[in-house]
Amino acid sequence: MQKILVARPIFPEVVERLKAHFEVDWNDGPALAPDELVRRLADKDGALTAGDMIDAAVLAAAPRLRVVANMAVGYNNFDIAAFNAANVLATNTPDVLNESTADFGWALMMAAARRITESERWLRDGQWQGWRHDGFLGVDIHGSTLGIIGMGRIGQALARRARGFDMRVIYHNRSRVAPDVEAELAAQYRPKADLLREADHVVLVLPYTPENRHTIGAAELALMKRTATLTNIARGGIVDDAALAVALRERRIAAAGLDVFEGEPGVHPGLLSVPNVVLTPHIASASETTRRAMANLAADNLIAGLGVGPHATQPPNPINPQVLGKARS
Numbered sequence: 001m002q003k004i005l006v007a008r009p010i011f012p013e014v015v016e017r018l019k020a021h022f023e024v025d026w027n028d029g030p031a032l033a034p035d036e037l038v039r040r041l042a043d044k045d046g047a048l049t050a051g052d053m054i055d056a057a058v059l060a061a062a063p064r065l066r067v068v069a070n071m072a073v074g075y076n077n078f079d080i081a082a083f084n085a086a087n088v089l090a091t092n093t094p095d096v097l098n099e100s101t102a103d104f105g106w107a108l109m110m111a112a113a114r115r116i117t118e119s120e121r122w123l124r125d126g127q128w129q130g131w132r133h134d135g136f137l138g139v140d141i142h143g144s145t146l147g148i149i150g151m152g153r154i155g156q157a158l159a160r161r162a163r164g165f166d167m168r169v170i171y172h173n174r175s176r177v178a179p180d181v182e183a184e185l186a187a188q189y190r191p192k193a194d195l196l197r198e199a200d201h202v203v204l205v206l207p208y209t210p211e212n213r214h215t216i217g218a219a220e221l222a223l224m225k226r227t228a229t230l231t232n233i234a235r236g237g238i239v240d241d242a243a244l245a246v247a248l249r250e251r252r253i254a255a256a257g258l259d260v261f262e263g264e265p266g267v268h269p270g271l272l273s274v275p276n277v278v279l280t281p282h283i284a285s286a287s288e289t290t291r292r293a294m295a296n297l298a299a300d301n302l303i304a305g306l307g308v309g310p311h312a313t314q315p316p317n318p319i320n321p322q323v324l325g326k327a328r329s
């Protein structure tokens with residue numbers, strides 16, 4: 001029987017599914033330290049990860065490893081060039097999380113704009129003395145301009161939600177989306193700087209790559225309206241969190257909603273001390289249904305990628321399909 005590592009706690013029934021095909025080493029505790037990950041992968045044929053860093057050194061120390069299935073759509077924790085060089089298949093879990101993640105991005109944007117968590121903290125603190133005409137004035141969502149940076153599947157799901165709120169949608173992306181998609185979403189392309197100047201609410205949904213590091217820093221924040229909000233449901237590092245904390249403190253933008261952070265699970269202390277930011281612990285895809293679907297899809301990828309189970313040849317979500325069928329090197 002082939003051996004796999006399940007590197008993180010996941011739903012027990014998914015581990016049971018995997019046990020029907022593999023000898024499973026399951027880390028049902030905190031994320032493994034890098035040296036422990038290397039040690040546990042040394043004799044494994046496959047692994048199911050969730051954000052664990054897999055680079056050339058890890059692959060070199062795991063000579064049998066042929067498939068690593070990430071339980072996430074983002075895979076910036078994988079060095080794909082190293083996977084290609086070693087002929088190791090990498091897979092992710094796209095699509096099943098699009099709608100839940102878009103729902104959450106919407107909620108975060110609304111919570112930031114309408115000051116929901118800030119006012120709740122104040123109420124719980126016992127500070128509410130009665131209704132006031134100017135209590136926690138926020139900025140409107142309906143009728144405003146939504147600026148989406150990253151018009152992939154989740155960005156498009158956000159654009160569809162904008163229709164129900166009578167919003168104008170502008171977007172920025174590495175490349176323009178097909179004209180029929182632009183037309184269907186009523187979304188207009190803008191260069192990044194123009195989008196930042198025009199949008200009332202900016203939402204980030206682009207993948208993390210080294211080029212996307214600090215896509216939003218001090219210079220970009222300075223372009224935004226003072227009444228604008230910024231929501232990040234993409235990855236930590238896409239925003240310069242230190243610069244954002246300053247912009248929020250100085251009210252250079254109205255508010256922010258952040259689900260991801262540079263150096264997670266650490267959060268920049270400047271963000272923890274400003275009131276006008278909603279902070280959540282990387283849970284945008286975390287509905288019960290969606291997280292189960294992601295775990296099962298990661299398992300499907302591992303089962304198929306290692307050549308067992310009903311879809312023995314073609315895993316559903318190969319990131320680097322060019323290595324399929326090649327011997328491990």
Ligand code: GLV
Pocket residue numbers: 071072073074075097285
């Ligand atoms: C979560 O962050 C994911 O990439 O799926």
